[in-house]
Amino acid sequence: MRKWKWLGLWWYHFVLLRITIEGQTRYSIPEEVKRGSVVGNLAKDLGLGLSDILDRKLRVASEAGEQYFSVDPGKGELVVNDRIDREALCGQSASCILSLQVVTENPLQLHRIEVEVKDINDNSPVFMKEERHLKIAESTAAGIRFPLDTAQDQDFGSNSVKSYTLSKSECFSLKMKELSGDRHVPELVLEKPLDREKQSVHQLLLTALDGGSPVKTGTTNIIVTVLDNNDNVPVFKRTLYNISVPENSAVGSVLVQVEATDEDEGVNAEIEYRFADSTPQSLLSIFKMNSDTGEIILLDALDYESSSKIEISITAKDKGFPEMEGHCRVQIVVIDVNDNVPEIMLTSKPSPVREDAPKGTVVALISARDLDSGNNGNVALKLAHRSPFSLKASFSNNYALITADVLDREQTAEYNVEITATDSGSPPLSSKKTIHVSITDVNDNPPVFTQSFYNVYVKENGVPGSILYSVSASDLDSGENAKISYSILDSKVQDVSVSSYVYINSDNGSIYSMHSFDYEKLKVFQIQVQAKDQGSPSLSSNATVHVFILDQNDNTPAVIYPSSAALGSLSHQRMPRSAKAGHLVTKVTAVDADSGHNAWISYRLAEATDASLFTVNQYTGEVRTKRAVYEQDDSSQRLLIEIKDDGQPVQSATATVSILLEDGLHEPILDLRHKMSEPSKKTGRITLYLILSLASVSVLSLVTFLILAVKCIRGNRSSGSCCMRRSDCDDYKNPNRNLQIQLNTDGPIKYVEVLGGDMMSQSQSFRSCMSPMSEYSDFTLIKPSSTTDFKEVISVLDASLPDSTWTFESQQVSIEPPTQNVRAQQENWQNHPLFDSVSGLGVRAVSGDFPHPGGEMHQGEQKQRELLHEKERL
Template sequence: MVFSWRGGPGAPRLLLSLLLLAVWEPGSSQVHYSVLEEAKHGTLVGRIAQDLGLELTELVPRQFRVASKGRRHLLEVNLPNGILFVNSRIDREELCGRSAECSIHLEVIVDRPLQVFHVEVEVKDINDNPPVFREGEQKVLISESAPLDSHFPLEGAFDADIGVNSLLTYTLGLNEYFTLKIITKNDKSILPELVLRKSLDREETPELNILLTSQDGGKPELTGSVQIKISILDVNDNAPEFGKPGYKVALLENVPNGTRVIQLNASDLDEGVNREISYGIRLILPVSEKCTFTINPETGEIRMYGKLDFEENNEYEIQVNAVDKGIPSMAGHCTVLVEVLDLNDNTPEVMITSLSLPMREDAQVGTVIALISVSDHDSGANGQVTCSLTPQVPFKLVSTFKNYYSLVLDSALDRESVANYALVVTARDGGSPSLSATASVSVEVADVNDNAPAFAQPEYTVFVKENNPPGCHIFTVSARDADAQENALVSYSLVERRVGERALSSYVSVHAESGKVYALQPLDHEELELLQFQVSARDAGVPPLGSNVTLQVFVLDENDNAPALLPLPGARGGGGALSEPVSRAVGAGHVVAKVRAVDADSGYNAWLSYELQPAAGGARSPFRVALYTGEISTTRALDEADAPRQRLLVLVKDHGEPALTATATVLLSLVESGQAPRPSSRVSAGGAGAGAGAGAALVDVNVYLIVAICAVSSLLVLTLLLSTALRCSAPPSEGACGPGKPMLVCSSAVGSWSHSQQRRQRVCSGEGPPKADLMAFSPSLPHYTFMHMVSLFTENISQKKVLCSFLQKIGQIVENL
């Protein structure tokens, strides 16, 4: 307890007492303080931060603030030191009137985490209001014949303070006729009365002026005074009298205007005009602007005019005079106490203070969203209010203090399911019938980046023809994000990697906003059959979320490669043609040469056919070429009529649309049988060799075939063993997205094989071993099946080269046979 004094000689003294009481009630989280009214600005009320268990350094970061229903300006908190102090003048009488209890309720709020404390500051009364009389002068009429010890009631003073500060005492100025008597009424209030101690003589003293002083019980005492003007009347020695000095009436606050309150009746023992009575109201307490009372001066009937309001005044005191018409007149007095009965005529009031709106969808359960305070001006059960929340949503009301609630989160939120909640808070009182009021709260759920962009399917297959124009649009990817605003703003990018020796971004690009995929350069099926890559979709949230989709771009072949002729080492010739001798003794159907060609395209575009162009002059040639093998053979036996030099023009054509062609020139020299060398085959880029086999009958073909098959089988077993050993000892191979390996190109009708230096790439996801790249252009022959099996088990390129070289030798032997 802190005391402070001010004052000096000749000046009233004012005692200020500041009571600091911090009491934590279990479960209420309430702090109680008390402060004297009229305390100076800056007066310390309490160390609120310390009492609430908060550190001074966290007041500002946690946004320490104070909320109060209409009274926030009276008290303030100094954030640097956490002290609650008086901010402006506090007048207890203005706040609470004559109520015995007077408190200021504060709500202290801090964030991160959100906490709400209730602080009650009791305002203590000080003696700052002196006793006040309604009028500066009171008139009293007293007959000169009034007997000794007659009592004459006076109008008392009113003190706006409460308790001991409103306890009044009265003193009467010095005089020889009257003394003062104090009457205590049932409501503990006191009323001063004049008591006649000496007979009056109007002729000697027609009028008296006496000073009545009222003093309250405060420290220091305050006083008020009124002049009592006593008029001595001539004899009318019987005053009107009521049946009893006081009457009590109860009225409901909804009674209609003009309702009769009571019928008063006074009697006078005098005769004649001295017993005729006129009624009047001397005083009504308290004074009301809504309601007043009037009395019929003839009948004494009191009626109410206006509207009774229990919430404004719950009782009225009517002081009534009954004055006779004697000369001088005499008066009788009574008091009518009107009690106003409460009705449930006030609906509850709801006030909502929003704190955390909009609410993040990842907010924790128990987060306080808003503070709700309810009130009802009625009393008793009519003023008891309960709150409810509708509809059934992930929120609930938690009662934190009397008539105070917190709207808190009861379960997890999901903005993608519900983005806004329309809540209705209903406050209902306990009256019968009960009255209710509602308040709406719109809780908007703020988006959190908790959804990654999603593609409709995990993988797309795209077909693009080769030789596309640069920058052409080949596909559009689209991902949807269930979030909102920037969290749903999706941008696209390539998942960069290497395609062979080049970067993926040199082949394709993706528009960041539209998701359109463009081919940056013409694609070549012969270089790249499959381009497999990933596109990433990422949103603009913090942190961003993303997902990938796989695109398999198949480059479709077009007939953009003409057949290419394969030269055979050792072929002789010049000037763009090769010459080979052919014995004139060969018969019909003998193979004298073979044209070999390959096409870099695939499928139908790489299927080659061979045609022999007609000779100049329309002469029929004794040679023909096989449509699909390119073998040049005789159509009949050669004779002396045939020219010694035969020039053949072979047209090689693929099956594309349109078809592409190449030509090969083959020069054959017809010689006598004794001059012909051993048969051989020639291939030229513009010419072909010729030869014939002699002495084939001298060799047993079956023996050579059996030897060749046994040798190849042995080599296959050895290759399988070697390949298994290499796989077990070598590190894991790289993905199949690296540079393509040289492939074996096997194209022969009779077992002749050659190795192509053409490069191919096969691009995929980078998982698993690369597939075999052995291709056969004569799939109808058994050699293709066998070579394909060998390739499947033989992945090392050096092994393939050795095997292919060996098979070439075997093919040459078989061909020569």
């Protein structure tokens, strides 16, 4: 025992040297070693650092199923995790190898390790029965041998049974019979004839000894009963029967029939067959012996994988007295049949794969096995068709599942990879296993808006903070890669950052106004909205939002003539008492900063000293006499003219005109009539001049129209031959036009057209082209600033043209104003330079030869009228 303890300590502290074969690491340890015993420094042998044990998640898996080993994470050593019994694992196999698979991740690698379990002498020889009874006739001749039961030792090699000894006896001795496979069977040899009368019973002790150190033994008692007479033993025809049986042989079939003969006669020659008393119960449950015929019958299915070779001892006894028995052995070789389905095992569970993983990325480690032998145990793996994965063989039926094609999570987020294992048997057997592989998302899809651009229509004077519109974008990715935030890209609107106009909710894309909009200052602007995901790196896309401001009737008509700034709130006019019905007294002109229907202006005579004397044109604002002036009419007439727009609600203003009726004012028409009475020669010359002037004007007008048409087609916004325009063209970023003043001539009467836009736009420069027929060579213009209004512009124009009277007429002179509704405004927006929308407000100022305050018609106007009458006559 002391020697045995010392041997155990030696095995515990000194692990057998490891060897490496075919690139695999092998260790050797004795069985029954204590838990925690070190097998070897696994990390060092695999070339791994101690940090790699945790970082790469090193783990050990056993192909045997039981986890006998583990890894010490602190030292990287392979230690024994559980009790190892070699006999339970490998039985009587010559070699007992435990195959281990060491798996490391990042990258995923597989290492194969073999641990050889060495046998120690931990089992004693054991006989099947404690006693063996033999009956030997006293007439038995010396030298006859009687087979004895062999002892079984679960140890292997030198630790198994090596020899037998027999207790001292003068009649018996022990001999060893050599069998095939280097096996020996003890036989009891009769040294001299027995004498029943001297000793009828002989008790012997048979001892079996193993080859271990220290030696272990097992004993059985042999009791020999001496019999009389029957002196012939049954003899088998063959001492050894060799048969081969397929493992799928049918239950109940006869495997072999043994036969023995006895030279005796009568009862002494009748033979009964049976299995030897030492036959294990496991064999008795599979085979049955017909005691009369010697047939061995199959009771249960054979299994090549459990036992490929079976040996049974058969005894033939006669019925004489004393009984005599003969012995033989039956050796059954089990032939393998392809009756085991291949098995697919996961060495490592599949880890999620990024959709941008390169080809050849290891997804999982797989192994296959088949319990059959030969071709029946050769296994081949294959994948189902149309799979972006493939199998890469490594060693000993181990495979790596790798990527073989480009992955796209947006098309397929997960795969159920079906693997089929097929052996090479006939017929072949196969099995299937499905591996679930998840594809992790990569930020490879930018957000996409529902529209590339949006048109938003907003009424002016809205409540600050109100929602204008909600844009929406979607992302095909998932998780953070699909989480979208919205923002507005910085840009300028009238030299001001767009962020001062609108704000966007970064979560839902709702756009809110920062303040109230004024159509007269800003008609349209654009917003660049960006949708960005939360991926790394993040992806984004843009959409354009066009915001159109819809006009509301929020401006009161402004009277620009009579000029209240220059003349106060009261306009003084003079007219002759000799004026007839239809005489033009003056003209009231007003403008409205609104647009469309809201800027349509109408005039109405609200109050008058004598309402029967004057009338006001509803659309032009011209004040004319309704009848001739009577002598009893008051010399001072006061008119209150109401000016209203066409918006809802209606906005209005008033202008007061004071008219002084005077006698003795010269009537230019009288002079004109007097001159018409001049000689016909002069009249003919005037007629010729008139025809030439009309022809020249017509040709000039046609040429001007053609030039303007060509320029409009080319997108150039140039004015006519006599124009006043800005030096710089308007663009989309500043679509609101300021005042555009156009001076036209119509004979001796000059017209200055003022096209109104945004009062707050930047200052602009103009050029002037004066008619050669103008009476005045000097014409002064100003550059309106962002705070200049219509009245200021007109007051300056009025001051620059002395001795002239200004009247204004609306550029829109349609008698039937169009229907006012929001849809019409939206349709107008679509005619903008970007969307073909919005036009400016037009005001026409008329200057030149015009009736003087005294009421007398200017000679130039009188002459023009007579020329027109003459033209009609001709």
